[in-house]
Amino acid sequence: MLDQVMDTGAAALSPLSLLEKAAKVLGAFEGAQPRLSLTEVVRRSGIPRSSAHRILDQLVRLRWLDRDGRDYRMGMRMLELGALASHHNRLRRAALPLLHELHERTGRLVHLSVLDGAEVVCLERIGGSDATAVPSRVGGRMPAHATAAGKAVLAFSDPGTVEHVLAQGLRPRTARTLVRPLALRAELAATRERGVAYDREESFRGVSCVAAPLRGSGRAIAAVSVSCCRGDRELTRLAPAVQACARAVWRELYGPGRAGRSASAPPADLEPAVSARAMDNMMGWLRFSEWM
Numbered sequence: 319m320l321d322q323v324m325d326t327g328a329a330a331l332s333p334l335s336l337l338e339k340a341a342k343v344l345g346a347f348e349g350a351q352p353r354l355s356l357t358e359v360v361r362r363s364g365i366p367r368s369s370a371h372r373i374l375d376q377l378v379r380l381r382w383l384d385r386d387g388r389d390y391r392m393g394m395r396m397l398e399l400g401a402l403a404s405h406h407n408r409l410r411r412a413a414l415p416l417l418h419e420l421h422e423r424t425g426r427l428v429h430l431s432v433l434d435g436a437e438v439v440c441l442e443r444i445g446g447s448d449a450t451a452v453p454s455r456v457g458g459r460m461p462a463h464a465t466a467a468g469k470a471v472l473a474f475s476d477p478g479t480v481e482h483v484l485a486q487g488l489r490p491r492t493a494r495t496l497v498r499p500l501a502l503r504a505e506l507a508a509t510r511e512r513g514v515a516y517d518r519e520e521s522f523r524g525v526s527c528v529a530a531p532l533r534g535s536g537r538a539i540a541a542v543s544v545s546c547c548r549g550d551r552e553l554t555r556l557a558p559a560v561q562a563c564a565r566a567v568w569r570e571l572y573g574p575g576r577a578g579r580s581a582s583a584p585p586a587d588l589e590p591a592v593s594a595r596a597m598d599n600m601m602g603w604l605r606f607s608e609w610m
Contacts, residue, residue, distance in 0.1 A: 339365050343373045344382070344396075353389040406432070409532075409540060410441050412570040417444050420544065420563040424556055427452055427545040431467035431529075433475070433538075434459070436486040438468040441540070452525050452545050463502055464491045466517035466529035467541035473509035474531050474538035480506065495520045514557045515541075518550065528553045530564035534572070542567065 334342070346354060346362035354362070360370050374390055377383040381395040413430050421428045421444045430442040437459040454460075462468025462483055472480055480503075488497040496502045509515040517527035527545045531538035542564045544556050 334365075339363075339369060340373050340377070343370055343377070347383075347390075347392055353386065353391045355389055359390065406441055409567075409571070413540075413542070413567045414442060416563050416566050416570065417442055417542065420542070420559060421445075423559055424544055426556065427454075429454065429467060429543045429545070430540060431465070431471075431543065432540045433462060433468065433471040433479070436462055436483045438462050438465055438471070438541075452522060460521060461489065461491065463488050464495045464517070464520045465543075466515045466527040467543045469502075469505060469509055469515035469517070470529040470531040470541040470543070471538045473506040473515060474533050474536075476537060491521050492519055492523050494518055513561055516550075516553055518553075526550075526553055528557050528560050530557075530561040532564050532568050532571075534568060 342363040342365055343359060346359045351358075356367065356371055356374065359365075359374065360367050363370060365373070374383060374385075378385050378390070378393070381393045383390050383396070384393040409432070410430065417428050417430055428442075428444040429440055431438040431440050433439075438461075440454055440456050440458045440460075443454055443456050460468065462472055472483060484499050484502070488495070488499065488502060490497050496505060505515075513530065515529045515531075517525075517529075519526055521527070524547055525545055526548065527543050529541045529543035532540040532542065542560055544560050546552050546556065
């Protein structure tokens, strides 16, 4: 018992990490008051004045906060990431019951993914019989050109997005990864014709995947995919179920009438406001800054 008390006391007295200090400074901006002075940030966060001032200056440089005279307020980067989180949460909430249905119907590993730059980010993963063969995780990233989900979104993206992926270089993950721009362009054209994209052991040896884009008549906003450890015949069998799931998720988001509307872009409330790497930038600063 005494050891537990001593451990608790030691934890309470241990100095805050830089990440914890920055979180407390940002947390000071919760509430109705949009602008805070340095004194108010110190009072609300409990961080020493000199440390709070240095953290505030760094957050302003990173656009997480804005400075107006002597006051600080939430910056554009904070608002952008809030919009991005809202977008992803809404998409995941709408998709989750339908992803579970797809998993129960197929018995396979199911993913929900979005495109971020030249990579796809996994928003949801529901394990199946092949789950241990695929080392994916929620929040994990994969090269878009090497995944069925990435190709499903790219096939229904604007040309500039495809050119950006090509400009990053098509690095191989396995011997079957498409690494020639002409081959990838041909595969994206085929994806547009058939409505689904395939990954034939292009990301992981022994693992294949089929994906369908989430879209109406405009650009894709995400993709639903199913992975398996069998060949093309199994992917062909799974494709209709994956397509049906993707259409159902879209209807859940926008209703049955949305798919028939002509549009050149997804709805504004589902456009990612900023790259998810913005969070990585802040984490890098928190890890490597030495001025504290």
